[in-house]
Amino acid sequence: MNKITNLSKNDLANAQETAEQSSRRDFFRKTAAYSVSALAAASILSPVKVNAGDDPAIIEEQPWATSLGDPVTKNQYGVPSAYEHNNIRRTSELLSSGNWQASISMCPIHESEGIITPNGLFFNRVHGGVAHIDPNKHRLMIHGLVEKPIVLTMEQLKRYPSVTRIHFIECPANGGPEWRGPQFNSLQFSKGMMSSAQWTGVYIKTILKDLGLKPEALWMLAEGGDSSHMGRTVPIDKVLDDAMIVWGQNGEALRPEQGYPIRLLLPGWEGNLCVKWLCRLEFASEPFYAKEETAKYTVLKPDGKAIQHFYPLEVNSVITNPCPEKPWTDLKKGDLVEISGLAWSGQGTIEGVDISFDGGKNWVEASLEGLVLPKSWTRFSYMYKYEGKSLLLSSRARDDAGFIQPSVKVEREVMGVESVYHRNAIATWEVTEKGEVNNVQVLS
Amino acid sequence: MFKSYHKLFISSVLVVAGTSSTIFAAQSSVSNTYDNGKRVIDGGVTYPVTNSKTASYHINEETLKGGYAYGKKATENEIKAWDIDVMPDGTGLPEGKGTVEEGDELYEAKCVSCHGDFGSGSGSYPALAKGNAEEGVATLKNQRTKPDTDGPIRVFGTYWPQASTLWWYIKTGMPHAAPMSLTDDEVYALSAYMLSINEMTIDGEELDDEYELDREKFLKIKMPNKDGFVPNIDGPKGTDNMRDYMSNPKNYGNGTRCMKNCFEGEPILAKIQTEIKEFSPPLSTVRELPKVDASAAPASEGAKIYEASCAVCHATDAMGAPAMGDKKAWEAVLKKGIDSVYKNAIGGINAMPPKGGNANLTDDQLKATVDFMIDQSK
Numbered sequence: 001m002n003k004i005t006n007l008s009k010n011d012l013a014n015a016q017e018t019a020e021q022s023s024r025r026d027f028f029r030k031t032a033a034y035s036v037s038a039l040a041a042a043s044i045l046s047p048v049k050v051n052a053g054d055d056p057a058i059i060e061e062q063p064w065a066t067s068l069g070d071p072v073t074k075n076q077y078g079v080p081s082a083y084e085h086n087n088i089r090r091t092s093e094l095l096s097s098g099n100w101q102a103s104i105s106m107c108p109i110h111e112s113e114g115i116i117t118p119n120g121l122f123f124n125r126v127h128g129g130v131a132h133i134d135p136n137k138h139r140l141m142i143h144g145l146v147e148k149p150i151v152l153t154m155e156q157l158k159r160y161p162s163v164t165r166i167h168f169i170e171c172p173a174n175g176g177p178e179w180r181g182p183q184f185n186s187l188q189f190s191k192g193m194m195s196s197a198q199w200t201g202v203y204i205k206t207i208l209k210d211l212g213l214k215p216e217a218l219w220m221l222a223e224g225g226d227s228s229h230m231g232r233t234v235p236i237d238k239v240l241d242d243a244m245i246v247w248g249q250n251g252e253a254l255r256p257e258q259g260y261p262i263r264l265l266l267p268g269w270e271g272n273l274c275v276k277w278l279c280r281l282e283f284a285s286e287p288f289y290a291k292e293e294t295a296k297y298t299v300l301k302p303d304g305k306a307i308q309h310f311y312p313l314e315v316n317s318v319i320t321n322p323c324p325e326k327p328w329t330d331l332k333k334g335d336l337v338e339i340s341g342l343a344w345s346g347q348g349t350i351e352g353v354d355i356s357f358d359g360g361k362n363w364v365e366a367s368l369e370g371l372v373l374p375k376s377w378t379r380f381s382y383m384y385k386y387e388g389k390s391l392l393l394s395s396r397a398r399d400d401a402g403f404i405q406p407s408v409k410v411e412r413e414v415m416g417v418e419s420v421y422h423r424n425a426i427a428t429w430e431v432t433e434k435g436e437v438n439n440v441q442v443l444s
Numbered sequence: 445m446f447k448s449y450h451k452l453f454i455s456s457v458l459v460v461a462g463t464s465s466t467i468f469a470a471q472s473s474v475s476n477t478y479d480n481g482k483r484v485i486d487g488g489v490t491y492p493v494t495n496s497k498t499a500s501y502h503i504n505e506e507t508l509k510g511g512y513a514y515g516k517k518a519t520e521n522e523i524k525a526w527d528i529d530v531m532p533d534g535t536g537l538p539e540g541k542g543t544v545e546e547g548d549e550l551y552e553a554k555c556v557s558c559h560g561d562f563g564s565g566s567g568s569y570p571a572l573a574k575g576n577a578e579e580g581v582a583t584l585k586n587q588r589t590k591p592d593t594d595g596p597i598r599v600f601g602t603y604w605p606q607a608s609t610l611w612w613y614i615k616t617g618m619p620h621a622a623p624m625s626l627t628d629d630e631v632y633a634l635s636a637y638m639l640s641i642n643e644m645t646i647d648g649e650e651l652d653d654e655y656e657l658d659r660e661k662f663l664k665i666k667m668p669n670k671d672g673f674v675p676n677i678d679g680p681k682g683t684d685n686m687r688d689y690m691s692n693p694k695n696y697g698n699g700t701r702c703m704k705n706c707f708e709g710e711p712i713l714a715k716i717q718t719e720i721k722e723f724s725p726p727l728s729t730v731r732e733l734p735k736v737d738a739s740a741a742p743a744s745e746g747a748k749i750y751e752a753s754c755a756v757c758h759a760t761d762a763m764g765a766p767a768m769g770d771k772k773a774w775e776a777v778l779k780k781g782i783d784s785v786y787k788n789a790i791g792g793i794n795a796m797p798p799k800g801g802n803a804n805l806t807d808d809q810l811k812a813t814v815d816f817m818i819d820q821s822k
Contacts, residue, residue, distance in 0.1 A: 085734040091724045098558055098569035099756050102620065111729070128623065129756070143523050151522060152515035159514050161507035180588055181714045186727055189720075209510025218683050221529055227623050229616040231529055235683045237485040241478065268488070280526055287677045288529055289606040291613040298673065299696075300596055304585035307696065308605075308673040309686050312486035314696070325729050347488025348474070349499065354703070359711035363703045374491055374499045392711060398701065400474055401488040406699035408714075414697040416587045418596055422696065430713070441714040444707040 080120075087111040089121060090188055094177075101129035104171065106192035109318075109342070110325040115166065115370065115377040117195035119250050124257040125171050125193070127292075128228030131277050135261040138225065140245070144283035147212025154261050158247060160202040165244070165267065168344050168377045170194035170313050172270040172297060172421040179417045182439040187323035190439055191427070194344075196377040199265050200248025204281070205240045217283040221290070222264045225279030231290040232273045233309070234266065236283075242267050245278060268346025268375035269311045270421075272297055302416035313346030315405055316424040317353055317380070317397035328435035331386045339382045340369070343397035350378035351400045359392030359428055359442040360407060366395070391431040392442065408441050474499070485683060487690035530612035534663050537611060541658040542633025544640045544651050550630055551637050553794060554619050557757075557765070563599075563641045570599075573641040577601025578668045601642025605673050607665040611635055621756050622801040632657050639665070746816025749809055753802040758817065765796065766821075774821040782814075789814050 050059050080087070089105040096103035107123040117123075124130070135154045143149035174193035177183050184190045204220075213236075220239050223231040234243065244265040247254060254260045259276025266273050272292055287309075299307040319341035322328045331337060343350045350372060354363040369379040380395070398404035406414075411425040430438040473494040476484055484490050491499040493508070530536040551559075559565060563572030574580060580602030588595045597603070600610060615631045617623050626634070636657035644651070646664050651657075675689035676682070689695055743751075750758070750768070757765045766773035777785055789810045792798040799805050805813075 082733050083731045086728045086730055088725070090727070092720070092722050093568070093724075094720060094722060096568055098567055099620075099759070101756050128617070128620070141518055141522065141526055143518055143527070149518040149523060150515040151518045156514040160512060161504065163501075163503065163507075165501065177720075182716045183718075183720050185716060185719055186723070188727070189723065203508070206508060206510070207512070209508075210512050216680075218680070223529070229528065229623065231612075235485050235686060237478065237482070237683060237687070241484075241490055269486070282527065282529070284531070285680070286531065286533065287682060289532055289609050290529070291609050291617070294604050294606060294609050294673075295598070295600070295613075300584060300598070302585065302587055304581075304596075305672055305674050306584075306603075307675075307689075309675075309677055310690075310696070312488055312690065325727060345488075347486055349489075354701070359713070361706050361711060363706070371500075373501075392713075396699065396701075398699075399488075401476070403488075403693060404699040404701055406697045410699060411697045414694070417589055418587055426699070430715075439716060443712040443714055444709075 087121070089124065090192075092189065102127055104193060106188050107195045108188050109192050109194070110187040110320060110323050112320065112342075115196050115342075115373075115379060116250060117197060119197070119252065119255050119258075122195040122197065122249075122255065122258060123169075123171070123193055125271065126226075126228070126257075126276075127230050128226050130256050131224075131226035132256055133225065133261060133277055138261055138277075138279065140262065140279060140281070142207065142211060142281045144221075144281075145214040145217035145285065146208070146283055147214070148210070150211065154247070157202065157245065157262065160206055162200050162202055162248075163244070164198060164200045164248070166196065166198045166371070166373050166376050167265065167267045168194055168196040168375070169265075169271045169274055170344070170346075171272065172310075172313060175423040175427075176420050178439075178441070179419060179423055182441050185324045185439050187318065187320060187325055191318045194271070197249045198251070199244065199246040200251075201244040201246030201262070201265060204243045204245060207245075208240070213283065216285045219284050219287050221280070221282040221284065221288045222273070222275040222278060223280040223282075224259070224275045224277040226277040230272075230275060230292055231288060232275055232293055233288045233290060234264075234273060235309070235311075238266055238269065238311075266311070268313060270297065270313065273311060297421060299415070299419045299421050301414070301419070310422055313344070314422065314424040315343075315345035315347065315350070315397050315399045315403045317341060317343035317395040317405060318427045319355075319393055319395050319429060322393070322431060322435075322437045323429060324437045324439060327437045328386060328431060331388075331435055333386065333388045335386045337384055337386050339366070339384050339393070341380055341395050343368075343378045343380055343395070344376065345397065345399035345401070345403065346375055347403055348399040348401035349374045349376075350380075351398050353378075353380040353398075354396045355380075355382045356394040356396070357391050360394050360396070360426060360444065363396065386435075388433055388435070390433050392428050392440070393431055394426050394428040394442065396426050407444070409443055473497070482684075483687050483691055485687045485690065487687075487693065528612075528616050530608045530615070532606045532608045534608070534659070537608065537659055537662065538628045539659050540628035540632045541656050542629045542631070542636055543654060543656045544633075544636045545653040546630075547633035547635070547637025547640075548653070550626075550634055554626075555634070558620065563638070572600055572638060573643075574599050574602070576643040578644075581668045581672065584669065584672060599642070600638055601644055601668065603669050603672070605667055605670050607635075607662065607667055610638060611662065619797075622797040625797060625801075632659075632662070635662065644668070744812070744816060745809065746812040746814075749802075749805065749813040750816055753800045753805070754813060754817070757796070757800070768817055769821050771821055774818055778818070782818075785814055785818075786811050 048059055050056055087108050091105050104125040107117060107121055138154055140152045140157055171193035175191055218236050220234045221231050222234060245262055246265045247262050249258055262278045263276045264274050264278050299310050321340045343353045353366045355366045356363045366380040366382040369381045372378050396405045405424055405426050408425040428440050428442050430440045473492055474489050475492055476489050478490060493503055496503055496505055558569040559572050565571030574597045580597040583597045586594055586596045611631055614634050636651055636655060640651040646661050675685040677686055758768050766777050790799060790807055799810055
């Protein structure tokens with residue numbers, strides 16, 4: 001033990017506080033004795049001089065290495081390290097419809113690891129605020145064109161056999177503020193209207209087996225029980241394929257922000273369709289024309305016609321390392337660095353991702369990394385030798401349905417710039433000679 | 445380039461070939477049609493259950509066979525209570541009536557604070573009308589590809605395909621802070637007002653102040669942009685039309701997998717013109733301990749209720765309510781005396797519903813919240 005021991009008064013106080021939380025007298029006695037002996041040791045040990053070139057983080061003893069940590073009785077629901085307090089959702093007044101109860105908070109995808117978003121960081125879009133529903137008073141009603149309309153309590157719903165699936169949820173307006181050009185020098189704000197989780201719930205087709213769905217039923221209305229009473233119309237084909245009612249999110253109950261106690265999950269389709277606080281499913285032969293599928297979430301094209309029921313999220317990708325929040329300013333020439341990012345498709349499984357260093361003129365194939373699942377975030381990776389040159393770094397994903405991301409030019413030719421939703425053109429970062437990263441668009 | 449789909453069915457051939465490729469084949473079972481032979485509705489693919497797996501996921505096929513009797517039968521009364529949607533053919537639209545003039549009065553009392561005079565919008569709250577609806581439809585072809593050009597007008601009159609959406613949305617979603625608080629007659633009156641500010645007609649008749657809208661007249665409304673949407677989702681072919689539209693990526697754009705010299709010359713770049721930096725909190729990736737304000741007192745009950753139930757209207761004066769921290773506004777309110785302020789908070793005043801729309805609050809909680817707001821506005 002040649003390290004410098006800096007046992008401060010604070011640390012001693014912490015140890016005593018730890019002891020006081022225990023009701024067991026013998027534990028108190030042992031802890032107190034231990035603290036005293038640690039203090040005594042500190043005064044005896046001779047400090048090692050820090051030489052030039054030595055890292056003080058190694059030479060100097062740290063308080064967390066010389067005093068007790070928290071007891072297991074603290075934080076019975078754990079929280080992240082206090083040092084991670086900047087890894088949070090963020091908001092902008094520009095993305096609100098007047099107030100924070102009709103708004104969105106953006107996921108910090110620049111800090112995301114792997115393909116799962118922690119529940120506390122999942123992006124949150126609400127139309128009437130986050131409802132806090134008593135699960136004992138919540139019901140799911142299934143009616144309309146079924147022989148047997150039913151009502152389920154939450155306990156009854158969870159009795160159905162469950163499936164667990166990893167899927168992203170993305171707001172179709174993700175990237176939408178940038179149809180007419182880049183606006184945010186930030187990955188969180190340019191692409192953060194999405195997150196991913198492992199969801200647990202029941203296939204709706206499993207429930208319908210016993211309800212006698214009538215053949216003329218072509219559409220299903222899904223409605224939320226929160227103050228927005230938001231409804232959306234879903235074609236029966238999706239309902240009978242992979243639509244789910246979910247109650248589990250990453251191994252625990254849904255968060256209130258995600259629709260506790262239950263929400264609809266339509267894998268790969270617009271986040272807005274995945275109705276939160278779900279209370280009602282009604283089957284009908286005609287579509288319902290809810291406000292959020294007519295006034296909003298319709299895609300206006302240059303000929304003045306708008307696409308309605310444009311539901312799947314097309315193949316898409318973005319480089320997350322580097323990005324404006326995570327630049328290469330600390331790299332030295334010759335450093336080998338991993339370029340990595342996220343690719344996803346709501347119409348299938350990611351088949352591959354290409355990378356360009358010159359804004360999309362020439363491309364090389366990247367490697368996929370980790371789990372490759374349908375309608376899921378998929379990681380890609382490319383090893384690059386950093387040379388301190390300016391770059392235009394782009395990624396281009398393709399899926400097993402045969403779709404590939406269009407250039408900005410090609411997408412604008414078809415969709416114009418007034419679509420608001422469903423922008424999946426190739427995204428580009430400008431990397432400067434200093435390693436700074438800026439959001440740009442290539443129009444070639 | 446949109447690829448042909450023949451490769452999707454290679455897997456079943458490999459199953460016959462056996463050995464190690466069988467395992468791979470089972471994992472990659474993917475199809476562009478459902479079991480019923482129809483093309484996948486979103487233009488993408490589906491993953492049929494093969495050898496108790498769907499894509500990479502194992503599945504217990506026994507669970508899919510049904511035989512469950514959970515829950516109870518929904519009663520007619522329960523369905524009636526919850527079936528709040530209104531469809532274009534009038535399903536769900538109740539009887540009732542209201543005039544433009546009555547709608548105007550309701551609008552001034554309950555809507556103008558957010559939606560502005562005559563539906564002009566305020567702040568970031570949406571506008572409800574912008575001139576004559578019929579004429580506005582032409583703007584839907586506008587594209588803001590150059591600076592200072594006008595964009596498309598997407599308000600109720602110029603854009604929405606169905607009037608039923610309006611009735612349904614006002615009834616179940618408005619006023620934003622107190623949904624489900626309007627009577628059916630009030631919704632008819634507000635609908636009549638909406639039609640009048642959008643300069644719309646019913647059966648060729650303009651909606652003057654005395655015009656009374658009822659269910660029969662409502663069902664005759666023709667939305668100017670009814671045919672402005674693709675694909676056609678109505679009728680028995682509705683979902684098939686959606687299937688056809690989504691199966692053709694030319695309708696929404698698809699790329700090509702070019703690898704070399706994909707365009708001529710240097711790339712044309714668009715850079716950020718006016719950077720938006722209004723982020724809350726500001727961007728940071730620093731790993732350090734948060735700065736704690738040791739002087740901050742724990743939030744009182746009044747403060748908590750304010751955040752949960754009152755801030756939506758009182759955070760700013762945008763909704764016509766006295767804003768938190770606005771000394772003058774609160775001095776004016778207090779001229780009536782504190783008891784009258786309590787009474788209004790509990791019973792409602794102007795656009796403010798009783799107890800701010802949160803009926804679960806006790807009178808004492810309301811008073812504590814009023815005290816908090818006054819204290820913060822001195």
